[in-house]
Amino acid sequence: MFLTDIWYFGALSSAIKPGAFKTVTIAGQPILFGRDQEGQPFALRDICPHRAMPLSCGQAVQGADGKTLVECAYHGWRFDVEGVCREIPSLTAEQKKQMELGKIRTKSYPVEEAQGLIWIYLGEKSGAPARPAPKLDHVGQSQPRLNVVMNFDCPLDHAVIGLMDPAHIGFIHRQWWWRTARSMHEKQKAFGPIKHGFSMLPHVPSSNSFLYKLLGAKPQTEIRFELPGLRTEYVLVGGRQVTGFTAVTPVDEKNTKITIALYWDHPLLTVIPDFLLRRAITIFAGQDRDAVEAQQKGLRHDPKLMLIHDADVQAMWYFKLKKAWADAQIMGRPFVNPVKPTTLRWRS
Ligand code: FES
Ligand SMILES: [Fe+2]
Secondary structure, eight states: OOOOSEEEEEEEGGGOOTTOOEEEEETTEEEEEEEOTTSOEEEEESSOTTTOOOGGGSEEEEOTTSOEEEEOTTTOOEEETTSBEEEOTTOOHHHHHHOOGGGOBOOEEOEEEETTEEEEEEOSSOSSOSSOOOOOSSSTTOOOSEEEEEEESSOHHHHHHHHHOGGGHHHHTBBTTTBOGGGOOEEEEEEEEETTEEEEEEEOOOTTOHHHHHHOSOOEEEEEEETTTEEEEEEEETTEEEEEEEEEEEOSSSOEEEEEEEEEOOHHHHHSOHHHHHHHHHHHHHHHHHHHHHHHHHHTTOOOOOOOTTTTHHHHHHHHHHHHHHHHHHHTOOOOOOOOOEEEEEEO
16 A cells, blocks of 8 residues: 555654654554654654553653653553653552563654654664665755645545646646746656656756746756655756755545645745745645545546656656565565656647
8 A cells, every 4th residue: 555665754853842742644654753852853653552542642751861751641651762661650569570561562663854854764674774764965954944734635646646747737837927828838858767766857947937037047957756755846046956845645545745845045035935935835735735636536436547648657657666666575676766768748
């Protein structure tokens, strides 16, 4: 159902506060995010192994050694940030000697934090992740300057291919500051494989978008897609960058979370008030959401997708990448990227 042995986007750093828990569902797994005594993020399966109370109903407490413990709300069992049980308040001194607390545990997940993003590794096998968490280029160690989080009431695949689909732009996003019906023209873009996905290789972006015109000079754009659902758009202009990172994260079989984080050091975006920028992103992503949610109604009757050349080739690649990833996990062999360098043509 969902890809495993892969890093998922977990949460924005700013959403995980010290001393508090945040509970999220990722790929059907209930997960508690918190921060330890040093401020480092941790992630546990949000279920108490005693009698299944969500651990997030409890509280963060400090153990005798000053380390952060998660205390279950129901019977006060305490777990360290690795998920190991450290205390069962109901045990008598005698019972304590007989019980091996270290054997009681809830699953803990590897997490990494960088660039204002917290990554979580959902692995089938226990042990360290097979590879480091994804990292954005061009933004250094900076934090997102703006973010928008949205829920799409649709399965992951439709949210992903809805975001990478070039042919919908002139229809779903028809607005004066982006595209108009008259601005449609033929395009060709070179694509190539990258580690776990593909890239619309660096190019001078479409002259029919007003926002790009505002950036001035000659911007260079690259759009990357990587499994499990990460889209990054880099706009480089005169040594400055504007980076739009979109994480499409499956909540469960029917729901998907979209997190958009924007980084920039281009002065123009600093001049545009945050609320305007946020509004524009919310309108834009809201149009995608409305489209894929409406599509769900039709898919109930006609679930087969017709994918055509060349406008839907990125969607075809997405399904091929997913299959290649899943096959590699099942067969226990390295992932081989099925995407070959190609130029795609379409009108938008
Ligand atoms: S259910 Fe958590 S301590 Fe009992
Ligand atoms: Fe869109």
